[in-house]
Amino acid sequence: MEQYLILFKNDFDDFVERLAKIQKLVAPVKRGSKSFAFDEVTAAEDVSLNYIPTILPPKKYFMPQNETIVEYEKKQNKWEAILYSEAITLFGVHTCDLAGIQCLNLVFSDRPNDVHYIIRKKRILIIGLECNDYCDEYATCGLMDNHNANGGYDLLMTELEDRFVIHVNTVDGEELMGKLAMVKPADAESMTMLNKMRNKKREVFQPEIDIERKELKPLFEESFQAEVWDSIHEKCLSCGNCTNVCPTCYCYDVEDEIDLDFNKGKMVRKWDSCQSRPFAMISGGENFRPERGGRQRHRYMRKFNYPFEKYNRYFCTGCGRCSRTCMAKINLKETIETLIEEKK
């Protein structure tokens, strides 16, 4: 049965403290002068409720940057697939990042499914945090329809004046709220406030680019030869920041790490970037994406074209991280706008 709860802001400190006692609690915290990151917290004062997308998306908890997947013993010729995981409550996930996690779920459930990912995911409880307004000018969540949550959470909190309304989406979420023993069912007043806020959101969030969402796929499909890739080629530094910060980029490398005794060792999965030069290089020396422009095109295709073919879903959540992080100022919005221009 659908269930809404309320938490008054006065109780928020207590709420966070209790959450932290149950299991490891992870929430957005301030990092540097203008940036944020998901990190372990124990008290409400550590948490930044008002934050723009974190440097890395929460994917780092689902597929860690460095993840041991196999341990071996050479002399015994023993290979074991290993998972190191822990129970985590992930607090304060924006709606775009909820969508990002949903994309990863699709990929790693694709056969043969990646049990490492799937089991780890099961141990993470997700508490979403609804965005009432834009983070900044880089976001395109309106266009991608991710300013509202479309599932993907156990609990979703919406901040309203003096309180939070909490939507309980799963039994796990319900259980957690039970354990806290401090939230009450939402009253009619709270629900009215929630609806009012959602109505207002409808005005605030509009497609940031003048294109219909369903037109994005054909736009990119036909853009292989577009000139915009050439101008991006000139600007791009190939640093790989855009892919590492993207909530839906999941490419990885697997490295072998043997101990100094040359017997025990492990295979470690590490994030990799299609923007790095050797990414698509093969043994004869051929590089299938030697040009930075081509590599950027590939990145865009993997957001707006290929996954749509495969999963009927765009893999851009509109979080704006790629544009925010790019020191060469390659901007997703501008790229799409230029493509629209070019097509005319």
Add this chain to the structure above:
Amino acid sequence: MKRKTVAFFDFTCCEGCQLQVANFGEELLDILAAIDVVMFREVMSEKSDEYDVAIIEGSITTPHDVERIKEIRETATTVIALGSCASIGGINGMKNSFKLEDVQSYVYGEDGKNYFETIPTMAVHQVVDVDYFVHGCPIYPPEFVKILKYALQGLPYTVKDEAVCVECKLNENECMYEKGLTCLGPITKAGCNSWCINYGNICYGCRGMVKETTKNASIDVIKKYDIPMDWIMGKFDMYNKATESEEKK
């Protein structure tokens, strides 16, 4: 596996990279169990003219260095360039931006050049073949151990051709460009785990540049800042002057 005999040699450098090795703490004993160190002048008096693996620290800056490195190459089956000075010329390469007589007389007076021979700074591979490169000023200990393991197994190892930014992002540092500062992370080879940025400083490019030349794009980015152009160029040259011509190839 038979333990390989290993000798350390230093050329023109600060000896910090050898010291990084000496600084491993008790882990040094694990390393010493895997190899047989026959020469390590900084901490040992033993000497040997026979060794399988020669670990070379420092750049080649005198005619005598050239002779010595050639002899070492002939004896060793494996040569490892340790640290920026050896692997890319490093800090010593800044000298190459000046006329040799000028630096000699500036430091040692007009007669300087008569006492102290010097030639343009070279990385080790610019004189003899090098099998493994351990970049960094100083070397990043985990990377050294990693490469050593490949060397001891007799397997080739290529430093991944990607930028320090990659590691910097994975460590979730706030970007220097976000703070209004310039940083050489985007064009510098990764492998140090973005050491400097993790500690709040910028990347100085000590590991050499990634293969793909994006220096121009990078100058475009940096030009927006209010700093003299020759300082921008100086940034690139601090470590990479000696090997800059290779980058053009």
Add this chain to the structure above:
Amino acid sequence: MERTVLLKSPYVASEGRIIESRFLTKEEKYFKIALKGGKLLDFVPGQFVMVAIPGAGEAPISISSSPSQVGYFEIVVRKVGTFTSAIHMLEEGDMIGIRGPFGSGFPVRMLEGNDMLFIAGGLGIIPLRSLINYVIDNRRDYGKVSILLGCKSPENLLFSDELDEWQQRLDVNLACTVDRAAPDWDGNVGLITSLIPGVTLDSHMTYAIVVGPPVMYKYVLTELVKKEVPESQIYVSFERHMKCGVGHCGHCQMGSLYCCKEGPVFNYAKIKDNIEAL
């Protein structure tokens, strides 16, 4: 952090033992491998395995033997880097990890009853050999069999004994060419494309299977189209950078296709419009 052993992970390797090994050329080494406990590697020609060596990593390697050989399978590896150097140091009795088989193989059933034209350039013969031997082992199920082989120079020719055997069979046509001639070479000199015009074929009945280095495809495919072989009757097999073998790591992507999963064998008609494929 809790440590869990995952039995069903796609990353667990089976134990393989090298039961025979030898250098075919200076750069290529051959290995015959048996899985522990006589386990069967259930594969079709064109598939590949991920081979693991502790300390050196993992690499995708084509299965070169025919599935009609039982009790073992064969691979041939060229030394190009870390993993490939490590495997070159291994010998009879050494153990390696094997994952797979992975990828789509050649549609052997569908090919039955048709004429076969095999075209292999360079290392392309390694995976193709699996299918050729399969076809020869089941010779009566197939029509005419022609094999065109090309490589850099005579020293690079792989499986020369086997080539001789094929050559001597009446029911197989074999033609060979090298890019650079040695003085004692009495065969063809020239690119592999130069052999195609000389082949007589019934284009409706013929399935062409092309495997070779990336540069080769464009030219060979043009020649085949000239010979009026229908695009849907041409199969190709590609090499791409691969790390997982199971369609997740992203390295082998060509357009929207994952070479390791949807490939490495592709029907030409289906991928000819994929800009990143050819």
Add this chain to the structure above:
Amino acid sequence: MARSVNVDVKYLTRVEGHGNIVVNVKDGIVEECRLDIVEAPRFFEAMLRGRSIFEAQHITSRICGICACGHTISSIAAAEDAIGFTPSEQTTKLRKILLYQEMLDSHILHIYLLVAPDLLGVPSFVPLIDTHGNVVKRALRMKKACNDVCAVLAGRHIHPISSIVGGFTKIPGEKELDAMLDILYDMRPDMDSTVELIKTLAPAIPVFERETEYVALVTDDDEYPTLEGDLGSSDGLRLDKSEYLKITNEFVMPHSSAKHAKASRKSYMTGALARFNINSEKLNPKAKAVADALGMKPPIINPYMNTAAQLVECMHYMEESIAILEDLKANGTDQSEAITVGLNERNDIKVNKGLGVGAVEVPRGLLFHSYEVDETGKIENANCIIPTSQNVNNIEHDMSKLIHEILDKPDEEITLMFEMLVRAYDPCISCSAHFLDVEFINR
């Protein structure tokens, strides 16, 4: 007895950098007695010209891996003096910790890995792994501890990352302070064992005396001076640091890529023994206790005792680091002081034209850096004078006296005595291969 001796030690081992000892005695007459510095010259001062003053620290740290923090701090002191910047109190405290840890680290390395093998009669610490496993492990552990403190504070000991002109790019918070304190508390028992060990080895320290001048920083307060102070000597000299050239009086000797120095006499000594001789009453009480236990009273004129003075200092720097850290912990650190300057793109630091000098005590003695910058912060002239280059001259005078006292000993023993003498100074030869422009002195 007229005898001939020919000592020719090529590439003296267990010292930093390349040096050769040449002693040539013919029929009882000393013809040659030299320490040659054969390290390739590196020309740092020349390379600094034209660069931003904000790069000076990063570059000059690379003069020497073993004294990287010392160079860093002296370079920063000179740069800040030149551009007219005054560091905060917190910054000064943090810099002291860095400096103390480097002294400690370097002394430990010297005592255990470089000198102890001589006292135990083995060629290096490697054979000691089997015979004195615990001692070697302790040495490595203590060294690592110092490194770890530097790593927490500044990212690493060799070429520290976060210590820059203007302050620190990262300020230790409570967690980091605790981490450093824990490491140092854990080090205390190891330090006590070290003192015990040296007490047993002390009788093996050669007895040889020669009077000379000792030079170190001096102050009027009661802190053992390292980071700030005037230049003082046992002959009564006292000068402001800006007058450092009057003390160093460098001159070029053709046999060495190091320049030589002399103050009031033919030569002087700087380093742990000099500091002890001049400032011993300012030592931490625990360090004084170590000196007492070794029976050390200033002035000590046996250069071999430099190693003992280093041990006394080890205790001092460890305890003083702990004291500063405890103080920072009690009062909390100000994170807002963290500053990243880069090339001063944001003009965070105001730059004035000027000439600045940094005079800092580092493991081997006084280290001078000096820069002249224009109003944009561009380095116009640079100069660095390294302790070893100040000591080389003194070493040679020691050698000349020593040779006469041991002429009747066998060649191997003479060689060993010389090697031990040079090693006692803990010469940092890679440092000493960079010297100033004579022109610049006289200007």
